[in-house]
Amino acid sequence: MDLSFSKEDLAFQDEVREFLATSLPTDVKDRCDRGLHPTKEGQIRWQKILNEKGWMAPNWPKEYGGTGWTISQKYIAAHEFGQASAPIALPFGISMVGPVIYTFGNPEQKAKYLPRILNSDDWWCQGYSEPGSGSDLASLQTKAVRDGDHYVVNGQKIWTSFAHLADMIFCLVRTDSSAKQQEGISFLLIDMKTPGITVKPIYGIDKENTLNEVFFEDVRVPIENRIGEENKGWTYAKFLLGNERTGIARVARSKRQIVRLREIAAAERSGGKPLTEDQDFINKLTRLEIDLMALEYTELRYLSMIAKGKKLTAEPSLLKIKGTEIQQRLTELLVESLGMYGAPYEPERAYEGRNETPVGPDYANGPMAEHLYLRAATIYGGSNEIQRNIVSKMVLGL
Amino acid sequence: MDFELSDEQNLLKDSFERFVKDNYSSDARAKLANTELGFSRGHWKKMAELGWLGLPFSEDVGGFGGTAVETMIMMESMGRGLVLEPFVSTVILGGGLIAEAGSPAQIEAIIPEVIEGNMMLAFAYAEPQSRFNLNDVETAASKSGSGYVLNGHKSVVYHGTTADKVVVSARTSGNSRDEAGISLFIVDNNVSGLSRRDYRTIDGQRAADIMFENVAVGADALLGKEGTAYPVIEKVTDYAIAALCAEAVGAMQAANEITNEYMKQRKQFGTPIGKFQVLQHRMVDMYMEAEQSKSMSDMVAMKLDLGDEMERRKAVAAAKAQVGQASKFVGQQSIQLHGGMGMTDEYSIGHYFKRLTTIEMLFGNTDYHFKRFAALSS
Numbered sequence: 001m002d003l004s005f006s007k008e009d010l011a012f013q014d015e016v017r018e019f020l021a022t023s024l025p026t027d028v029k030d031r032c033d034r035g036l037h038p039t040k041e042g043q044i045r046w047q048k049i050l051n052e053k054g055w056m057a058p059n060w061p062k063e064y065g066g067t068g069w070t071i072s073q074k075y076i077a078a079h080e081f082g083q084a085s086a087p088i089a090l091p092f093g094i095s096m097v098g099p100v101i102y103t104f105g106n107p108e109q110k111a112k113y114l115p116r117i118l119n120s121d122d123w124w125c126q127g128y129s130e131p132g133s134g135s136d137l138a139s140l141q142t143k144a145v146r147d148g149d150h151y152v153v154n155g156q157k158i159w160t161s162f163a164h165l166a167d168m169i170f171c172l173v174r175t176d177s178s179a180k181q182q183e184g185i186s187f188l189l190i191d192m193k194t195p196g197i198t199v200k201p202i203y204g205i206d207k208e209n210t211l212n213e214v215f216f217e218d219v220r221v222p223i224e225n226r227i228g229e230e231n232k233g234w235t236y237a238k239f240l241l242g243n244e245r246t247g248i249a250r251v252a253r254s255k256r257q258i259v260r261l262r263e264i265a266a267a268e269r270s271g272g273k274p275l276t277e278d279q280d281f282i283n284k285l286t287r288l289e290i291d292l293m294a295l296e297y298t299e300l301r302y303l304s305m306i307a308k309g310k311k312l313t314a315e316p317s318l319l320k321i322k323g324t325e326i327q328q329r330l331t332e333l334l335v336e337s338l339g340m341y342g343a344p345y346e347p348e349r350a351y352e353g354r355n356e357t358p359v360g361p362d363y364a365n366g367p368m369a370e371h372l373y374l375r376a377a378t379i380y381g382g383s384n385e386i387q388r389n390i391v392s393k394m395v396l397g398l
Numbered sequence: 399m400d401f402e403l404s405d406e407q408n409l410l411k412d413s414f415e416r417f418v419k420d421n422y423s424s425d426a427r428a429k430l431a432n433t434e435l436g437f438s439r440g441h442w443k444k445m446a447e448l449g450w451l452g453l454p455f456s457e458d459v460g461g462f463g464g465t466a467v468e469t470m471i472m473m474e475s476m477g478r479g480l481v482l483e484p485f486v487s488t489v490i491l492g493g494g495l496i497a498e499a500g501s502p503a504q505i506e507a508i509i510p511e512v513i514e515g516n517m518m519l520a521f522a523y524a525e526p527q528s529r530f531n532l533n534d535v536e537t538a539a540s541k542s543g544s545g546y547v548l549n550g551h552k553s554v555v556y557h558g559t560t561a562d563k564v565v566v567s568a569r570t571s572g573n574s575r576d577e578a579g580i581s582l583f584i585v586d587n588n589v590s591g592l593s594r595r596d597y598r599t600i601d602g603q604r605a606a607d608i609m610f611e612n613v614a615v616g617a618d619a620l621l622g623k624e625g626t627a628y629p630v631i632e633k634v635t636d637y638a639i640a641a642l643c644a645e646a647v648g649a650m651q652a653a654n655e656i657t658n659e660y661m662k663q664r665k666q667f668g669t670p671i672g673k674f675q676v677l678q679h680r681m682v683d684m685y686m687e688a689e690q691s692k693s694m695s696d697m698v699a700m701k702l703d704l705g706d707e708m709e710r711r712k713a714v715a716a717a718k719a720q721v722g723q724a725s726k727f728v729g730q731q732s733i734q735l736h737g738g739m740g741m742t743d744e745y746s747i748g749h750y751f752k753r754l755t756t757i758e759m760l761f762g763n764t765d766y767h768f769k770r771f772a773a774l775s776s
């Protein structure tokens with residue numbers, strides 16, 4: 001057991017700081033810090049900078065373009081990115097479909113898609129959930145029927161984040177309706193420009209459009225776009241969900257948000273004094289900070305176990321549960337710190353063509369938007385109820 | 399002791415509920431919230447015709463002499479429908495302050511107009527530095543000739559966008575947070591030197607920041623005796639808090655019904671999700687929070703009608719703290735139990751969540767009223 005950093009680690013830390021200080025675009029940083037959704041243009045611009053530096057995929061094996069960082073280096077990079085409010089790469093390509101492709105894809109698929117993911121040439125979205133299949137994902141109904149060297153896909157996906165911006169969607173489809181639910185599913189990569197695909201926006205409670213419905217009507221998908229074997233898609237889907245769960249914890253970002261909360265609280269007044277002198281407020285902030293610290297060291301402990309080749313079962317579900325609950329408490333406290341300036345809210349497009357910025361202090365622009373959106377954090381990626389079911393079954397044997 | 403409604407109160411309740419049923423389907427409410435105005439002048443007229451805008455005013459100022467209990471009954475219904483008309487701003491706050499502190503001439507000029515639905519009001523009390531402290535007033539009113547000149551910045555004035563007149567708290571003497579030295583003024587919302595920044599709030603309502611720059615008003619704008627407004631402000635905002643508690647109770651009950659129904663309809667894993675025990679227990683917790691809140695809201699309304707000042711303060715602080723916590727829990731869990739559905743703007747549950755979120759903040763959040771109660775109890 002050892003928590004110290006080596007000389008090389010410290011040099012690496014300097015390198016990361018230097019890189020972020022010189023290369024992170026201020027507009028991208030600002031949106032990330034406020035908790036506003038990234039713009040497509042800004043996100044891609046930043047991801048291309050990351051790729052040029054070779055830092056796009058810290059978790060990929062080196063042979064596919066990963067960084068080959070040690071646990072300490074990954075930790076240092078995540079921490080520094082968080083503190084600098086540098087967005088991490090959007091998960092759909094880098095954290096979700098990328099690992100599926102390099103783990104289960106064939107050489108042609110690897111050669112075709114991995115470099116384009118690294119260079120953000122394709123914007124990916126995730127076509128898992130359907131109107132009747134959310135928590136019970138394996139009941140999904142979107143059908144793919146073989147027709148020569150194509151699948152013909154019919155059905156509907158829902159809650160598809162950023163589908164309206166996407167070039168590619170990875171989809172779970174039913175290829176065998178007679179088999180047991182889990183055994184009739186295949187994993188397809190589909191070009192969003194294929195005829196027969198319609199994307200319909202869903203406006204969220206934050207009044208922004210990140211969610212969509214995606215309709216498939218006789219959509220012809222080449223057989224070579226299937227990952228792995230037909231009817232084995234559930235295996236790949238679960239592999240992906242495992243990665244998704246770990247990624248959602250976002251410890252480094254929450255650490256930065258604690259700092260930001262302190263900054264805001266120092267500027268806010270309560271009874272003539274800074275809010276940071278309000279004992280109730282500080283108690284809540286401190287509790288959050290310590291919970292976050294416990295989560296951080298849990299994550300590191302698990303990573304260290306994995307690095308030493310130990311097998312985990314459903315422990316990462318804990319990271320998802322605790323991480324998202326902390327994010328929600330944090331945004332709640334951020335909104336609370338604003339007093340009545342927590343209440344004003346309009347979606348971003350409402351400001352188009354208006355010579356105005358949101359009312360109140362500058363830092364009031366963001367917390368409510370994020371608070372509203374992050375109510376979903378305990379729902380997406382497998383709801384926290386489902387995660388608790390998994391832990392009780394897989395870890396505790398109940 | 400009796401928690402049951404009288405026959406007349408039941409009739410009144412029926413008419414509130416009918417109004418909500420006829421005018422506040424979730425589609426109609428969403429449309430209305432999206433208009434420029436954010437509510438309906440037609441509804442406002444109807445409320446006036448039904449006598450509701452005069453309900454809380456005593457008979458000697460031309461009202462119908464309703465008690466706080468009747469206001470509670472009304473606000474519960476309004477909460478169920480997430481009604482958008484500025485009843486609290488105009489009648490309870492603006493009208494309440496004028497009825498409480500105004501001169502006969504002021505009352506005569508304004509209250510009948512309010513009751514008939516011809517005049518809307520708003521109360522501008524919060525300031526960027528004040529947070530929830532009613533005594534933290536830096537807006538200044540300095541004597542000038544026989545009148546006053548106002549300077550300052552009032553923040554998040556609910557319905558300051560549409561009010562014809564604004565009641566403003568301003569300091570005529572003393573230091574920033576002194577309770578003594580605060581005065582109230584009635585100002586036309588378009589008076590020279592007043593500028594406004596209008597905006598929408600997350601609960602679909604409208605608010606404004608109002609800036610006063612050398613706004614000159616006559617002596618007749620002063621409401622009550624100079625420098626003595628604090629107890630009046632505290633009393634009237636306590637009535638507003640009680641009204642908001644009742645609104646929250648209605649909103650929580652409606653949110654729980656919608657969620658409960660959804661849990662029976664929505665199937666996953668071949669069974670209604672309401673069959674999962676962890677969700678049943680959650681729903682029971684939500685139900686209990688709404689029940690506890692209902693009790694506190696009833697209690698506070700009856701205490702207001704008893705008229706004891708100290709009792710009133712403690713009851714209001716306790717009720718707001720309880721209702722604030724419950725509002726957050728019920729609002730947030732309603733979304734959670736709906737899954738993705740709960741996150742869509744098109745569906746009603748998110749709107750309950752958002753209104754419950756702002757009620758928790760308005761006139762002091764949960765922490766603020768915990769502290770207030772503790773201070774009153776020690």
Ligand SMILES: Cc1cc2nc3c(=O)[nH]c(=O)nc-3n(C[C@H](O)[C@H](O)[C@H](O)COP(=O)(O)OP(=O)(O)OC[C@H]3O[C@@H](n4cnc5c(N)ncnc54)[C@H](O)[C@@H]3O)c2cc1C
Nearest residue numbers: 126128129134135159161376380383385674734735737738
């Ligand atoms: C903002 C957002 C972004 C999303 N992005 C994507 C995306 O990009 N791609 C994609 O495919 N999907 C996406 N999703 C969908 C997400 O994965 C689903 O919402 C989630 O799986 C829950 O499914 P559901 O919405 O159908 O809710 P339901 O499954 O109907 O769940 C409703 C409630 O019941 C509970 N519940 C269900 N089953 C059980 C059980 N067995 N025991 C206890 N409780 C249970 C749930 O926890 C929840 O509280 C997104 C969702 C949101 C809100």
